[in-house]
Ligand code: SF4
Ligand code: SF4
């Protein structure tokens with residue numbers, strides 16, 4: 807009788823140990839699938855894919871609602887990794903573009919700090935009523951900061967002056983008007 811009880815107890819403990827060690831029939835749920843896709847994405851939250859961030863895009867990929875070539879900053883390597891992960895063909899004949907170079911025109915910035923709050927990677931330095939600047943090494947070129955600037959002083963790509971278009975800013979006369987001078 808005692809031997810039977812010991813054997814039964816041993817059997818129960820063995821089954822419990824197997825379940826705890828994951829030898830059951832548990833399959834991957836939606837959250838795990840999204841997490842695995844998310845690991846492949848750059849996670850800069852730039853929204854170039856057309857979704858509100860990397861996680862919504864990962865969710866759309868995981869349940870087959872999105873195509874794998876939408877992550878522009880990830881480019882070909884990310885598309886290839888997604889293809890392997892999701893069992894799809896690698897996208898071909900896609901012209902991946904370098905992200906634009908973004909700078910702040912320091913002569914025009916009024917220090918409103920609106921750009922600070924929209925940058926998803928904290929690449930903008932500044933404080934209220936102070937000149938703001940962009941850390942080139944951190945900036946992903948997403949251009950999310952460009953439309954929020956009230957004085958249009960955040961310049962992207964072709965809007966940047968080159969050797970033909972750059973000019974010295976017009977100097978301002980600091981003192982009172984000279985006789986006959988137009989203000
Ligand atoms: S384009 Fe790529 S990095 Fe940007 S939000 Fe979408 S998934 Fe994230
Ligand atoms: S500085 Fe502007 S362009 Fe660069 S990452 Fe931040 S929001 Fe995007």
Ligand code: SF4
Nearest residue numbers: 915916918919921955
């Ligand atoms: S939004 Fe424009 S004006 Fe305001 S701090 Fe940024 S760069 Fe300067």
